Amino acid sequence: MLIQNGIVFTQGRLRKDVSVRTAEGVICEAGALSPRAGEEVLDAGGAYVLPGFVDIHIHGYKAHDCMEGEEAVRAMSRDLGETGVAAFVPTTMSAGREDTRAALAGIEKVMRRPELRGAAVLGAHMEAPYLSPRFKGAQVAEYMQAPSPEAYDALTEGFSCVRMMTLAPELDGALSLIAHFKRLGVVSCCAHSDAKAADVHAAADAGLTQITHLFNAQSPLHHREPGVPGAGLSDPRILVQIIADCIHLHPDVLRIAALCKGADGAALITDAMMAAGMPDGKYSLGGQDVFVQDGAARLENGALAGSTLTMHAAVRNMITRCGLDPEAVIPMATSTPARSVGADAYGEIAAGKAARFALMDAGWNFLRAVG
Numbered sequence: 299m300l301i302q303n304g305i306v307f308t309q310g311r312l313r314k315d316v317s318v319r320t321a322e323g324v325i326c327e328a329g330a331l332s333p334r335a336g337e338e339v340l341d342a343g344g345a346y347v348l349p350g351f352v353d354i355h356i357h358g359y360k361a362h363d364c365m366e367g368e369e370a371v372r373a374m375s376r377d378l379g380e381t382g383v384a385a386f387v388p389t390t391m392s393a394g395r396e397d398t399r400a401a402l403a404g405i406e407k408v409m410r411r412p413e414l415r416g417a418a419v420l421g422a423h424m425e426a427p428y429l430s431p432r433f434k435g436a437q438v439a440e441y442m443q444a445p446s447p448e449a450y451d452a453l454t455e456g457f458s459c460v461r462m463m464t465l466a467p468e469l470d471g472a473l474s475l476i477a478h479f480k481r482l483g484v485v486s487c488c489a490h491s492d493a494k495a496a497d498v499h500a501a502a503d504a505g506l507t508q509i510t511h512l513f514n515a516q517s518p519l520h521h522r523e524p525g526v527p528g529a530g531l532s533d534p535r536i537l538v539q540i541i542a543d544c545i546h547l548h549p550d551v552l553r554i555a556a557l558c559k560g561a562d563g564a565a566l567i568t569d570a571m572m573a574a575g576m577p578d579g580k581y582s583l584g585g586q587d588v589f590v591q592d593g594a595a596r597l598e599n600g601a602l603a604g605s606t607l608t609m610h611a612a613v614r615n616m617i618t619r620c621g622l623d624p625e626a627v628i629p630m631a632t633s634t635p636a637r638s639v640g641a642d643a644y645g646e647i648a649a650g651k652a653a654r655f656a657l658m659d660a661g662w663n664f665l666r667a668v669g
Contacts, residue, residue, distance in 0.1 A: 300333050301655070301668065304342025307349065307628050308647040310561075318347065320653035323669070327649050342657060345665055346624075349632040349647050350384025350654030351609035354462065354565060354639055355423055355510065355539055357389050357583065358572035358604075364388035365397065365584070367404035375408060375416030377575065381608050382656025382667045385418040385636070385644045387461055389569075391584035392426035392441040395453060406459040418652070420641050421461025425510070427453075428465035428472065429490035435515035436603035437490055438584055446471040447478040460484055461639050464510040466491035467501035480505030485639055487539070490515045491526055498529035502536055508638065511569055512538040512555055514546050514602070531558045537638050539567045540630075542612040543605050544619055545594050553620040561626045565635040566612040571595055571604030610656060610664035617662050624662075 302317040308328050317331040333339050357363060360377045362370040371388055378386055390401050405422045412418060426437055428445035443449060445465055454460055462485040465472055476486045488498055489510030494517065498506070509516075509530035517525035530538045531554075540555050541547060546569075547555075556564055568574065573581040573590045581588045581595070588595050588603045595603045609631050616627040629645075636645030643652045654669040 299338040299340060300331060301340045301342055301347060302331070302333075304345055304347035304657070306347045306647060307625075310625060310629070312346065312625060318647060318655075320669070323653050325647060325649055325651045325653050328647050340668065345657040345659055346662075347647070348382070348628055348656045348658060349645050350417075350652065350656055350667070350669065351382050351613075351631045352635040352641060352644050353378070353383055353386040353568050353609050354420075354635045355389050355567035356386050356570045357391060358574065359570055360575035361572050363572045363583070364405060365391055365393060365401045367400060368407045371404050371408045371419060372413055372416070375413040375419060378417040379413075379415060380667055381575075382610050382664060383417040384652055384654035384669075385420050385641055387420050387423040387639065389423040389425050392429070392437040393584065394441060398424075398427075398453065399457075402454065402457045402459055406457055409459055418644070420639055422459045423462040423464070424460055425464045425490075428463075428469060428475065430466040430469065430492045432492045433466075433490045433515045433517070435490060436583055436586065436588075436597055436601055438586070444471055445469050445475040447475055450475060450478065462487060462508075464489050466493060467506060468493040468497040473501060473504045476501055476504040476506050483640075488516070488526055488530070492517050493526050493529075495524040495526075495529040498526055498536070499533060502533055507535065507537060509536055509538045511546065511567065512540050513551065514541065531555065534563070537563055537565055537634070539565050541569050541605055541607060542566050542615045542620075543593070543607040544615055546602060546605065549615075549620045552616060553622060556616065556620065556622055556626065556630070561629040562634055564630050565638060566609065566616065566631045567635070568607040568609060568612065569605050570607055574606040574608065576606075608664075610658065613658070614662040
């Protein structure tokens, strides 16, 4: 297939002079191309042609939650693919041992036998159990545990799907666990944490590379104690995940984070729960009732409980509500998150990459997924 007459994001730029040829789910070439005899041609009609999005932090979508097991993850894969997501990392919640292992089993089964036309499952992001009860957010404190390599190995024995782990680095044993993750190739992230900035920098020394949902469920930024956000924004070794729904973070804060970290240092995430893609109403997250009103998902006590955001809406918000350069924003939803978890096949329009695309109009509204 040849995609032509679009504004293609490739090599860090939006270009009108580029067409994209694909075959068998892979990009063959991108450049000044003409149709071949008998070749299928997709006329993009002047739309922006972006790499498929990569969401490294998402709990659920369209009435499904990855904690529910294999069929829920499969449904997420199919439905997210229709929103322009090329690949995602299903994210677990605090739960008992058996429920956690059941969730990992479901994620691993979909990795091993992917949905044919769905978004690829890159692995599991475990957002528990090594968290601080003081900043539990929508996590359930009774399931939180002390971190150690031995505890993690026992919890995940028999599984190879864990790609990311969010933990509180100030807890006793956390630095040893972060070093263990580095050896295993698991990405370490900080959140649900009361850490001081010095704790975060020490964790980065041990191998921590990301801050989960920057500013949310973590010690605050203060001019004399920068906390988790200040360390994340200032340390070049650390990528920050940001929820760009303009609910979790004010547009000015989104802009500050983007300007501090740049296209290579910030990753847009949805942190979506099962109400994403659904109307307002009552839903569930981690066994807790969640009430969604005007798109904001909250527990009964008012605490935010994930989001109803999509990746394409996050891109639009960063460009239209925060006034950021599209060429700086697009990598935050594509190549930067993909690179952060070693998913080299995704996030770019270049030869050899996955042929998954998101088309958006001149106002940065999502049009369709291709691939």
